[in-house]
Amino acid sequence: xxxxxxxxxxxxxxxxxxxxxxxxxxxxxxxxxxxxxxxxxxxxxxxxxxxxxxxxxxxxxxxxxxxxxxxxxxxxxxxxxxxxxxxxxxxxxxxxxxxxxxxxxxxxxxxxxxxxxxxxxxxxxxxxxxxxxxxxxxxxxxxxxxxxxxxxxxxxxxxxxxxxxxxxxxxxxxxxxxxxxxxxxxxxxxxxxxxxxxxxxxxxxxxxxxxxxxxxxxxxxxxxxxxxxxxxxxxxxxxxxxxxxxxxxxxxxxxxxxx
Amino acid sequence: xxxxxxxxxxxxxxxxxxxxxxxxxxxxxxxxxxxxxxxxxxxxxxxxxxxxxxxxxxxxxxxxxxxxxxxxxxxxxxxxxxxxxxxxxxxxxxxxxxxxxxxxxxxxxxxxxxxxxxxxxxxxxxxxxxxxxxxxxxxxxxxxxxxxxxxxxxxxxxxxxxxxxxxxxxxxxxxxxxxxxxxxxxxxxxxxxxxxxxxxxxxxxxxxxxxxxxxxxxxxxxxxxxxxxxxxxxxxxxxxxxxxxxxxxxxxxxx
Ligand SMILES: Nc1ncnc2c1ncn2[C@@H]1O[C@H](COP(=O)(O)OP(=O)(O)O)[C@@H](O)[C@H]1O
Ligand SMILES: [Mg+2]
Numbered sequence: 001x002x003x004x005x006x007x008x009x010x011x012x013x014x015x016x017x018x019x020x021x022x023x024x025x026x027x028x029x030x031x032x033x034x035x036x037x038x039x040x041x042x043x044x045x046x047x048x049x050x051x052x053x054x055x056x057x058x059x060x061x062x063x064x065x066x067x068x069x070x071x072x073x074x075x076x077x078x079x080x081x082x083x084x085x086x087x088x089x090x091x092x093x094x095x096x097x098x099x100x101x102x103x104x105x106x107x108x109x110x111x112x113x114x115x116x117x118x119x120x121x122x123x124x125x126x127x128x129x130x131x132x133x134x135x136x137x138x139x140x141x142x143x144x145x146x147x148x149x150x151x152x153x154x155x156x157x158x159x160x161x162x163x164x165x166x167x168x169x170x171x172x173x174x175x176x177x178x179x180x181x182x183x184x185x186x187x188x189x190x191x192x193x194x195x196x197x198x199x200x201x202x203x204x205x206x207x208x209x210x211x212x213x214x215x216x217x218x219x220x221x222x223x224x225x226x227x228x229x230x231x232x233x234x235x236x237x238x239x240x241x242x243x244x245x246x247x248x249x250x251x252x253x254x255x256x257x258x259x
Numbered sequence: 260x261x262x263x264x265x266x267x268x269x270x271x272x273x274x275x276x277x278x279x280x281x282x283x284x285x286x287x288x289x290x291x292x293x294x295x296x297x298x299x300x301x302x303x304x305x306x307x308x309x310x311x312x313x314x315x316x317x318x319x320x321x322x323x324x325x326x327x328x329x330x331x332x333x334x335x336x337x338x339x340x341x342x343x344x345x346x347x348x349x350x351x352x353x354x355x356x357x358x359x360x361x362x363x364x365x366x367x368x369x370x371x372x373x374x375x376x377x378x379x380x381x382x383x384x385x386x387x388x389x390x391x392x393x394x395x396x397x398x399x400x401x402x403x404x405x406x407x408x409x410x411x412x413x414x415x416x417x418x419x420x421x422x423x424x425x426x427x428x429x430x431x432x433x434x435x436x437x438x439x440x441x442x443x444x445x446x447x448x449x450x451x452x453x454x455x456x457x458x459x460x461x462x463x464x465x466x467x468x469x470x471x472x473x474x475x476x477x478x479x480x481x482x483x484x485x486x487x488x489x490x491x492x493x494x495x496x497x498x499x500x501x502x503x504x505x506x507x508x509x510x511x512x513x514x
Binding site for chain 2 (some may be wrong): 042054057059077080081082083085086087089091092093102103106107134136161259
């Protein structure tokens, strides 16, 4: 099992040293993610979810433990991946298509090879016809879709998403969840998806990692055994069993009030 | 309609001025009516044009010098902590020293020629450009840095593809402030010692009590400053259309 894991976190912890003192963001993190697996991390705000994602991406050094991706220890920014942040972070001066192609330009990849891929991704996420629009002409949801396309255009083996719907309204969140599922079913990338929404985690993930409040610990890892494609409006009983179970874990750790 | 109102405001102001001069019988050497100023402006136009060009030339040289030195300096300040700590206190020191006080020194060093005026214009427009360029170069979010690093961006790519374009809206606000200040710089330089230029003309008309021509000179200076400001703003619209379009859209409320 351990040998075939694509991402391996062994007893990872992170302590931030700020002026006001030390902040233990998370600790005792043990998690193996298989290739092509979709793993969601749910947890209350401030429990170190972003920190874990940044440590996996090599954008934030860990304080202890070991992280390997594809068998290699992570000790510098990883480039064999695509990241979607909470904000779309588009370049205002580039068109929609060129924002997706930024990934290709920075990596000095061949534009002619990747432009059709970029266009295909834009079509897959409902952005056909907007290729030459500028970011300020788009809604929040459309901007986030562009950033998802940008994270995928170079066909990375790993997709990291940090609360990609955080800033969006409920309807848009649902639509983009469906977009992500569609893209993921087509590409089957290893995906690490961070959210504080329980239904979104259950909807998208093969496994849901439930975390405790800060300092974040993994409380439980739940296998989600639901057929794909999953739809929010036609979910079997089991869907609410899963969300209910996660909810009760949060209640037990005091994150959700008892009702 | 909204485009007309500033013009209407100016017309009302001029009308009150004109009326006031006649009603209270203000002598022309104290306060000429706008019509007299306009007449003088037309009559003395060749003279104003000659001196105006001298001032414009000094202003432009000083401004360009400021841009050429300020931008690389801001890049240095934002890319090296040590350079920042070394240079920023000195910049502040030079900014706090009144330019008007340094101008006579330039006269001693460089004579009555163009150089001291250019230097004062340079000094006066330099600071806002450095400050705003540095703010702009620091304005990139940490997420954008993370994004660039996850793409394997080199230091140069990070600068040229992300940091520099992000800084342009800030840089241009500094460039616009500097544009309005640089005219004043050239005039201050001329006040201290010159034989041509609108600042020189102001001194001459002042001592001759040619108040109408003095007002006409002030009008000419204002026009130069305004035109320069709008040229820079036009450049801004041309170079960073994404920023300007955004601003206009937000302002117009047509969304
Ligand atoms: N750069 C940093 N410096 C100091 N403390 C930080 C930094 N980033 C995050 N933290 C702290 O670490 C904790 C976890 O943060 P984060 O990983 O962003 O949580 P989450 O994404 O789950 O909301 C928080 O208490 C936060 O204040
Ligand atoms: Mg977070």
